[in-house]
Amino acid sequence: MxxxxxxxxxxxxxxxxxxxxxxxxxxxxxxxxxxxxxxxxAAPTSPMKAIVYCDYGVANLKLEDIEKPxxxxxxxxxxxxxxxxxxxxxxxxxGTPYIMRAMGVGLRKPKDTRLGVDxxxxxxxxxxxxxxxxxxxxxxxxxxGAFAQYVCPRATRAVALKPANMSFEDAASVxxxxxxxxxxxRDKGKVQPGQKVLINGASGGVGTFAVQIAKSLxxxxxxxxxxxxxxxxKSLxxxxxxxxxxxxxxxxxKRYDVMLDNVGNxxxxxxxxxxxxxxxxxxxxGGGAGDQGFLGGLGKALWAMVFSxxxxxxxxxxxxxxxxxxxxxxxxxxxxxxLKPVIDRTYKLEQVPDAIRYVxxxxxxxxxxxxxx
Ligand SMILES: NC(=O)c1ccc[n+]([C@@H]2O[C@H](COP(=O)([O-])OP(=O)(O)OC[C@H]3O[C@@H](n4cnc5c(N)ncnc54)[C@H](OP(=O)(O)O)[C@@H]3O)[C@@H](O)[C@H]2O)c1
Numbered sequence: 001m002x003x004x005x006x007x008x009x010x011x012x013x014x015x016x017x018x019x020x021x022x023x024x025x026x027x028x029x030x031x032x033x034x035x036x037x038x039x040x041x042a043a044p045t046s047p048m049k050a051i052v053y054c055d056y057g058v059a060n061l062k063l064e065d066i067e068k069p070x071x072x073x074x075x076x077x078x079x080x081x082x083x084x085x086x087x088x089x090x091x092x093x094x095g096t097p098y099i100m101r102a103m104g105v106g107l108r109k110p111k112d113t114r115l116g117v118d119x120x121x122x123x124x125x126x127x128x129x130x131x132x133x134x135x136x137x138x139x140x141x142x143x144x145g146a147f148a149q150y151v152c153p154r155a156t157r158a159v160a161l162k163p164a165n166m167s168f169e170d171a172a173s174v175x176x177x178x179x180x181x182x183x184x185x186r187d188k189g190k191v192q193p194g195q196k197v198l199i200n201g202a203s204g205g206v207g208t209f210a211v212q213i214a215k216s217l218x219x220x221x222x223x224x225x226x227x228x229x230x231x232x233x234k235s236l237x238x239x240x241x242x243x244x245x246x247x248x249x250x251x252x253x254k255r256y257d258v259m260l261d262n263v264g265n266x267x268x269x270x271x272x273x274x275x276x277x278x279x280x281x282x283x284x285x286g287g288g289a290g291d292q293g294f295l296g297g298l299g300k301a302l303w304a305m306v307f308s309x310x311x312x313x314x315x316x317x318x319x320x321x322x323x324x325x326x327x328x329x330x331x332x333x334x335x336x337x338x339l340k341p342v343i344d345r346t347y348k349l350e351q352v353p354d355a356i357r358y359v360x361x362x363x364x365x366x367x368x369x370x371x372x373x
Contacts, residue, residue: 030107030108031108034108034109035054035106035112037109037113040054040113044066046067047065048066048067048150049066049148049349050066050147050148050149051064051114051115051116051147051148052066052115053093053110053115054110054113056094056110058360059353061093063349063352068150069150069151069152070152072127072154074127074129074130074154074156075126075130075153075154075155076130076133076152076153076155077124077150077152078122078123078139078143078152078153079121079122079123080121080150081120081122081371082120082121082167082168082169082171082172083116083118083120083146083369083372084172084175084177084368085352085355085358085368085369086118086177087205087289087359087360088117089115090356092110092112092115093115094292095110096289098292098294099294099295112144112145114144114147115145115146116146116147116370117143117144117146117176118142118146118173119140119142119143119146119151119175120139120141120170121139121151121168122136123138126155129155130155131155132155132156133155133159133161137161138164139160140160140171140172140174141159141322141327142159142175142176142322143159147352147370158175158179160327160328161328161331162331163331164335165334165335166334169369169371170334170343171341172369173343173367174209174334174341175327177205177208177209177367178330178341179320179323179327179330180209180284181207182209182326182329182330183320183321184210184260184282184284184318185214185219185258185282186217187318188280188282189260189282190280191218191258193217194219194220195257196220196222196255196256197214197219197220197222197257198222198224199238199259199260199262200259200260200265200266201286202225202229202233203225203226203233203365204262204366205364205366205367205368206284207233207262208341208365208366209339210262211223211233211236212237212338212339212340213333216333219258221240222238222239222240222242222256223242224241224244224249224263225243226243226245227243230243232342232366249274250270250273250274255276256276257279257280259275261283262285264283264286264297264300265286268300268315269307271315276313277312277313278312278313280313280314280315281314281316282318283297283301283318284317286300301316341366341367342365343366343368344364344365344366344367344368346369346370346371347370347371349371349373352370355370
């Protein structure tokens with residue numbers, strides 16, 4: 001008995017010591033966490049304007065003169081004419097959900113101090129291995145650091161020729177939201193003509209693309225939005241619109257083959273309840289800037305992985321994969337008039353903090369665009 005007690009004491013002490021060491025390591029890692037902001041103190045030899053942030057928080061976003069990028073052999077130099085804002089951007093600005101920080105985004109300070117992804121602009125120079133583009137081409141796509149006068153995407157990645165009939169503002173709004181809507185409906189939802197599709201959050205960035213893409217796939221589309229957006233969602237082609245301030249779609253008897261969830265404001269069992277027996281629930285995201293906590297929307301995504309094992313329907317999250325092929329699919333749809341981006345507001349590059357604050361409120365109507373001079 002005495003020996004058992006002694007062993008228990010040692011095991012407890014060892015566990016406590018390990019916990020203490022882990023805490024200490026976390027504390028040291030937190031305070032050592034830093035970024036490359038010092039490089040912005042030196043005057044750039046070939047300057048361009050860009051939004052940078054050395055610490056988390058919208059108040060720390062600054063418009064600075066920084067070094068203009070030079071394309072590598074496989075990159076193109078794009079003069080950015082417009083960019084667009086996504087919830088993705090405020091996740092990085094705020095460093096939330098906090099698990100992101102532990103996953104490499106930067107514990108105390110953002111490791112990557114540049115912001116923005118979606119852009120449209122004109123090719124100014126190409127690397128020596130680039131064959132797809134030439135100077136003068138008008139392109140659109142996604143590349144980190146897009147809230148700037150120049151970006152250097154790799155020519156084979158998320159960049160495609162902009163349709164001639166499209167403005168830079170429209171083209172800049174496409175990458176994340178359009179690709180997400182396309183891949184969620186076509187690849188994850190496998191939407192077939194005649195199927196019933198429900199889009200929760202039909203009036204936002206992803207939703208406005210999703211309504212139009214679901215229609216072009218031949219679906220019978222129901223969009224969920226608030227009163228002020230009912231006409232907008234109808235004008236995008238939705239067959240039915242549910243005003244969430246008046247009606248809760250999870251209480252209705254109507255069943256859907258595919259539900260796209262851009263809001264995540266209903267439980268998984270409520271969402272399962274609106275699906276047909278072989279229906280699919282595709283979680284895109286959800287949760288406002290103010291309620292991210294440690295896991296944010298990832299909590300629901302993890303729960304969906306478990307939950308879906310016990311139900312007949314397929315339920316899970318999808319992560320968009322921006323690529324040239326799908327940007328070209330979207331470009332073709334826009335060129336032929338099947339898809340038209342919805343622009344809510346336009347801000348200038350120096351107004352990026354205001355644009356981020358607006359998108360953080362969670363009530364954008366379509367996309368918020370940044371114009372770059
Ligand atoms: N998984 C991925 O790869 C991926 C890719 C892109 C985006 N996302 C995530 O997907 C989510 C949506 O992105 P987004 O770009 O569409 O965001 P967004 O543009 O900020 O969406 C705002 C829209 O949400 C609507 N909304 C708010 N509360 C609602 C409710 N209770 N019911 C229905 N609609 C509601 C708002 O309409 P009202 O003003 O009418 O309320 C507004 O139009 C975000 O969480 C984002 O982080 C994930």
